[in-house]
Amino acid sequence: MHHKIPTIFAIKGYALHDGPQIRTTVFFKGCPLSCHWCHNPEGLSPNIEIITLRDRCVGCGECVVACPQQALAIDPADGIDRTPALCIACGRCVEVCPALAHAATGWRTSVAAVMAEIEKDRPFYDTSGGGVTFSGGEPLLQPDFLLALLQECGRRRIHRTVDTTGFAPTATVLTIAAETDLFLYDLKMMDSARHLRSTGVDNTLILANLVALCRAGHPVRIRIPLVAGVNDGEDDIRAVLAFLRDLPGITGIDLLPYHGIGRAKYRKLGIDYPGETLTAPDRKHMNSLLGIITGAGFQVTIGG
Ligand code: SF4
Ligand code: SF4
Incomplete structure (x- = not known):
């Protein structure tokens, strides 16, 4: 899916959890996965959607007049209706x-x-050793835009991180890698059938791309979103570690415990929240997972 016009849904300055040091994170719109725990539902669709918050409407009628599609009307009882x-x-x-x-x-x-926004935070990158993180959604869904931004950041000597699901053609991943300093690479679980159930895609391509990146010598940090009873079993983590053990270039692992911050966003978007019943692993279990990961020789953080 190629976008003619680049589309994003957020740019956040002073981000501390999206790669090394202080960073500016650019969120690309559109994702090929639909993880039950996703907390950025506004990033899922590649299209721009309009949200209407009826309880804010004061009934002025301006939008009804402005709408070229006659899509808006004022309901005397409920306010604006789209x-x-x-x-x-x-x-x-x-x-x-x-x-x-x-x-x-x-x-x-x-x-x-986007470069103008990135430049605003340059003093932070220069003093902290930070840089820019391209995230989403899935940045690799807009490869031409992503590559152009990476090249421009490279020319300006700004450190470049790409935060990805890994779900993209291998050739695209390797093209992007040539202009990327660090990947934050999501690895949800090794069991492909369960991966398919929780994210909408199986993990064959994701694992193959990870191997390709590592073998080509690109630094990769693994990110594991952890959801209780979904992918937080000790066996799940051991399977991930067994897979990573033979790969060169893994700089460490970030565990990202599930949080329900996205819930309100789903309500605003008017879509059902598939994560309604999900929870994070408890502290004791997190600690035992940390122990297993450090025991296998990997550097690990909670929260990235
Ligand atoms: S009528 Fe339209 S423009 Fe006026 S307050 Fe309501 S939503 Fe806003
Ligand atoms: S078509 Fe109408 S309701 Fe939709 S974004 Fe345009 S003005 Fe708003």
């Missing part, structure tokens, strides 16, 4: 509403615009 089937996500209602009752889940951008 018919999603008519909406083309043009963003006019977002621009005109004085009450901020409409919002877009992302925006179209350019290499120059």
Whole structure:
């Protein structure tokens, strides 16, 4: 899936958990996976969606007039009403509403615009040894945009991290790797059938790409989102470690315990939250997993 116009859903400065030191993180919109625990549901679709928060509406009618699609109407009882089937996500209602009752889940951008944002935080990179992290969604879904940004950061000597699901054609992964200083690489679980159930894809390509990256000499840090009863068994972790043991270039492992921060976002987007019943492993269990990982000789952190 190639985007003609690059689309992102957030740029966050002063990020401390998306790679080494202080970083600016650029979130690409669109992801080929649909993990039950995803806390960035606004990053899932490659398209820009409009969210309408009815309780903010003050009934002025500005957006109804501005909408080119007649997708909006004021319901005397409930406030503003948007018919999603008519909406083309043009963003006019977002621009005109004085009450901020409409919002877009992302925006179209350019290499120059993103670089201008990245440059604002340069003093932090220079003093901390930080840099930029491209995340998502899945940054490899927009490979041309990603490559252009990586090349530009390279020219400006800014450290480049790519945070990826690893689910992309191997040739794309290796092309991107030539311009990447560090990968943060998600490894959810080794059991492919369970991986498919929890994320919507099996892990064959993800594992093959990880091997390809490591064999080609690219530094990779592994990230494991941990969900109680889903992928946090000691056997699950041992299987991951057995796979990693023979790979060169693994700089360490970050354990990312599940958190429900995304719940409110799903509500706003009007989609069911598939993680409703999920929980994080408890502290005691986290500690035993830490012990297993350090025992296998890997550097490990909780939270990245
Ligand atoms: S985004 Fe555009 S088409 Fe959709 S409701 Fe708003 S004004 Fe109408
Ligand atoms: S512009 Fe905003 S406040 Fe006015 S009717 Fe539309 S949603 Fe309500």
